[in-house]
Amino acid sequence: MFATILAETPALPLHTAGKYVAGAYIVLFAIVLIYVAIMAIRLSRIERDLGELLSLSEHTGTGRPNASPAGGQAGAGTERQGQQPESTLA
Amino acid sequence: MERSSRPFGYGNGLRTLSIATVIAIAVTLSLVFFYAPLEAEQGFLQKIFYVHVPLAIVALCGFVLGGLLAIQHLRTRDARWDMRSYVVIHMSLIFAVGTLITGSIWAKGSWGHWWVWSEPTLVSFLIIFLLYATYQPLRFAIEDPERQARYASVFAITAGAFVPLNFIAVRLSTEYLHPRVLGSTSNLPGSMALTFLVSLGSMALLFATLCKYELTAKHTRSQLRALRRRLSGEHADAPRARSAVPAIQHAAAASARAGVRSVP
Numbered sequence: 001m002f003a004t005i006l007a008e009t010p011a012l013p014l015h016t017a018g019k020y021v022a023g024a025y026i027v028l029f030a031i032v033l034i035y036v037a038i039m040a041i042r043l044s045r046i047e048r049d050l051g052e053l054l055s056l057s058e059h060t061g062t063g064r065p066n067a068s069p070a071g072g073q074a075g076a077g078t079e080r081q082g083q084q085p086e087s088t089l090a
Numbered sequence: 091m092e093r094s095s096r097p098f099g100y101g102n103g104l105r106t107l108s109i110a111t112v113i114a115i116a117v118t119l120s121l122v123f124f125y126a127p128l129e130a131e132q133g134f135l136q137k138i139f140y141v142h143v144p145l146a147i148v149a150l151c152g153f154v155l156g157g158l159l160a161i162q163h164l165r166t167r168d169a170r171w172d173m174r175s176y177v178v179i180h181m182s183l184i185f186a187v188g189t190l191i192t193g194s195i196w197a198k199g200s201w202g203h204w205w206v207w208s209e210p211t212l213v214s215f216l217i218i219f220l221l222y223a224t225y226q227p228l229r230f231a232i233e234d235p236e237r238q239a240r241y242a243s244v245f246a247i248t249a250g251a252f253v254p255l256n257f258i259a260v261r262l263s264t265e266y267l268h269p270r271v272l273g274s275t276s277n278l279p280g281s282m283a284l285t286f287l288v289s290l291g292s293m294a295l296l297f298a299t300l301c302k303y304e305l306t307a308k309h310t311r312s313q314l315r316a317l318r319r320r321l322s323g324e325h326a327d328a329p330r331a332r333s334a335v336p337a338i339q340h341a342a343a344a345s346a347r348a349g350v351r352s353v354p
């Protein structure tokens with residue numbers, strides 16, 4: 001099917017102008033690719049920070065169970081979790 | 091219901107926007123290489139037109155949009171508008187780099203030179219690019235986040251007003267050698283005009299998607315910073331390290347403060 005499509009399409013004159021056109025379009029895709037790579041690095045950094053925060057919250061959560069409303073809710077949540085394991089699994 | 095329960099919506103619609111962008115770019119490439127006819131004078135080289143001109147238009151519109159968002163920031167004093175203005179200008183700069191590179195490639199193929207200083211369109215675009223290249227250093231030079239945001243907004247408005255003025259000045263110049271774009275779209279054959287408009291739309295979509303990615307990433311980072319300060323017991327308003335990136339942790343900091351105060 002791909003060969004049929006290629007056979008139907010007009011022949012592209014890639015002799016002299018082809019390298020310039022290819023260069024221009026490669027620049028566009030290089031910019032997008034570089035941006036995606038930068039975003040991937042940032043995402044891994046965010047993931048690492050989240051891991052650190054998770055361990056920090058576990059540390060502070062064990063030391064100060066009612067330090068904040070969030071901590072209190074978390075504590076309540078763990079209690080509920082302990083009380084209703086069946087309903088959660090069901 | 092799920093959407094209303096979310097506190098922040100920077101990432102909402104990002105997946106849809108990304109898919110739409112990929113489809114639009116695929117359609118554009120198909121139209122450029124398999125539908126649009128070869129131009130009589132430049133031949134295959136003219137295909138660069140479909141990437142270079144939309145990049146330039148979107149970059150210039152982005153600079154103007156950055157100014158409009160900065161106006162909104164000065165009106166409301168809401169740091170989120172400053173962040174939007176910053177991200178839009180940042181992305182426009184990247185698109186402007188793409189414009190300059192693709193333009194140079196086109197100039198080399200067409201005129202035999204990478205750069206022509208006697209060409210008003212090229213030089214004026216370079217001036218705009220260099221003007222906006224000072225935006226980040228300006229932000230970085232000011233330590234106080236509020237003053238930084240205010241000065242950056244004034245800069246964005248002034249420079250944003252300069253962009254259309256510059257465009258009109260180039261149009262009015264008598265020695266005009268560059269192929270006209272907006273004025274000659276109606277003179278293009280239907281297939282070329284359609285391809286150009288689809289290409290312009292896909293570039294605008296790409297711009298919007300990348301801006302949204304950037305906004306979501308920056309907002310997530312600021313939320314993480316606020317959370318880290320909250321967990322480590324540091325005050326939410328503690329001075330941060332010098333940065334050119336706007337401080338948008340006001341909402342997160344406010345909620346953190348409210349959380350701390352509500353402790354009985």
